[in-house]
Every structure is written in C-alpha cells, then in structure tokens.
Amino acid sequence: MSRPVAQAALWIATLLQQFPELARELVPGRAAPVGRTRAAPPPALAERLREEREDALLLQQRHGLVAPGHSAAPLRLHISDTIRDLTDGVVELEEAVRERLGLPRARRAPVPERLRRIAALLDAVAADPVLAAHVRDETRRMARRCARALGDTETVVRISGRCPWCDSVSLRAFPDRHAVLCVNPACRCADPDCGCHDDPAYRHTWDEGEWRRT
Numbered sequence: 001m002s003r004p005v006a007q008a009a010l011w012i013a014t015l016l017q018q019f020p021e022l023a024r025e026l027v028p029g030r031a032a033p034v035g036r037t038r039a040a041p042p043p044a045l046a047e048r049l050r051e052e053r054e055d056a057l058l059l060q061q062r063h064g065l066v067a068p069g070h071s072a073a074p075l076r077l078h079i080s081d082t083i084r085d086l087t088d089g090v091v092e093l094e095e096a097v098r099e100r101l102g103l104p105r106a107r108r109a110p111v112p113e114r115l116r117r118i119a120a121l122l123d124a125v126a127a128d129p130v131l132a133a134h135v136r137d138e139t140r141r142m143a144r145r146c147a148r149a150l151g152d153t154e155t156v157v158r159i160s161g162r163c164p165w166c167d168s169v170s171l172r173a174f175p176d177r178h179a180v181l182c183v184n185p186a187c188r189c190a191d192p193d194c195g196c197h198d199d200p201a202y203r204h205t206w207d208e209g210e211w212r213r214t
Contacts, residue, residue, distance in 0.1 A: 002129070002193055003193050004126075004132040004133050004135070005126040005132050005136070006207060007136050008122060008132070008136040008139045009119060009122055010178075010205075011136070011139035011142070011143045012118060013119075014143045014146075014147075015142060015143050016112055018146045018147065018150060019086060019115075019146060021150055022082060022083050022086075022146065025149075025150060082145060085142075085145060086111060086145065086146060087111055089138060089142050090118075093138050093139070094106055094114050094118055096131075098121075100131045101121065101124050101128075101131075103121075118135070132193070133198075137195075137199070156174060157173040158171070159171035163184060163187060165182065165187055165189045165204060166184050166188070168182070168187065178207060179205050179208065179211075180206045180208075180211040181203045182203055183203055187204050189204045
C-alpha cells in the first residue's frame with residue numbers, strides 16, 4: 001500500500017470515529033458562519049447530494065431535534081453545516097473513486113458505510129497515484145473539518161531524538177491517530193508520493209507500526 005493510501009486509511013478511520021459524534025453535538029447553541037462554498041455539481045450528482053442531505057436531516061431528527069422555527073432552541077448551525085459538508089464530500093469522493101476505477105455507481109448509504117466502502121477500495125486506489133493523492137487530501141480535509149467542529153484538541157507528546165529525515169528535534173506523537181509526525185515545516189522525506197513534497201501544510205507522518213520499525 002502506497003504512503004498516500006496508508007495516510008488516507010488513517011483519516012478515514014478518524015472520520016468513522018468522529019462523524020457520529022457530530023449528531024450527538026447537534027444541540028442548542030450559537031450559530032456559526034457557514035463553511036466553504038462549493039461549485040454547483042452536475043444535476044445527477046446534485047440530486048444524490050440532496051437525498052444524502054435528507055438522510056442527514058433524518059439523523060438529526062432521530063436525536064430529538066426538529067427544524068428551526070418549531071422549537072425555541074435553534075440547532076447548532078456550525079455542526080449542521082459540517083454534517084452537510086461532510087455528507088456532500090463523502091458522496092462526491094466515493095463517486096469520483098468509483099468513476100476513476102471504472103466501477104458502477106454506488107447505492108445510497110449513510111456516511112459511515114460510504115467511508116467503509118471507500119476504505120475497501122484503497123488497494124485499487126493505490127495503483128493510481130493521482131487518485132491516491134486526491135483521496136488522501138480529501139479525507140484529511142474532511143477529518144480536520146470534523147475535528148474543528150467538535151472542538152477537538154489532540155493530545156501531543158514530544159518524542160526524544162531526531163527526525164530520521166531532517167535530523168531536527170521535531171518529532172511528536174499523536175496517540176489518538178496512532179501516528180508520529182515531524183513538525184519541522186522544512187522536512188522532506190525520500191518518498192516522492194509523500195504529501196510533505198507538495199503540500200506546505202502537510203507534515204511527514206509514520207503510522208504506529210511503521211514508526212516501531214524505524
């Protein structure tokens with residue numbers, strides 16, 4: 001499995017853990033600014049996104065919430081916006097992956113099931129470097145969006161010793177991710193597929209098992 005795909009697997013695992021927490025956090029509170037603006041999708045995909053949003057709304061209602069205007073307590077709009085953004089993002093990502101791999105269109109499903117289906121295709125994704133980088137970047141973006149909405153602050157542990165790539169004392173362990181990162185922004189590893197080469201915000205990462213072998 002290529003490094004971008006291995007990283008995508010970690011982000012998918014994070015999303016699977018955190019996405020259900022959004023529904024639990026969708027409780028009365030202050031409104032927040034809406035998220036990023038998307039380009040209008042093609043009509044067929046727009047209809048699928050509308051259906052997925054309806055599913056997300058049903059999920060909200062099952063947690064004892066009603067539409068604004070029918071209750072004195074408004075929804076936490078930044079959480080609701082995040083649910084819509086992630087729902088759209090996961091639907092679009094699965095559509096893109098299956099189209100690129102020449103697979104038929106997937107049936108409708110909740111976000112966690114779609115994420116598991118994407119994860120099941122990662123071995124095939126690994127054979128396409130462009131697709132692998134796209135899946136990595138999108139799953140990372142969505143996981144970070146989810147974490148921001150939940151107000152998560154990751155536990156960070158400083159690791160003694162120097163980075164094997166840049167020789168800087170910049171190693172940090174992230175127990176929640178089961179990963180080790182080099183936080184030196186100038187660090188570049190020898191793997192051309194690693195995000196540290198093409199994304200200024202990316203930091204070289206080892207998963208837990210890989211780090212133990214270094």
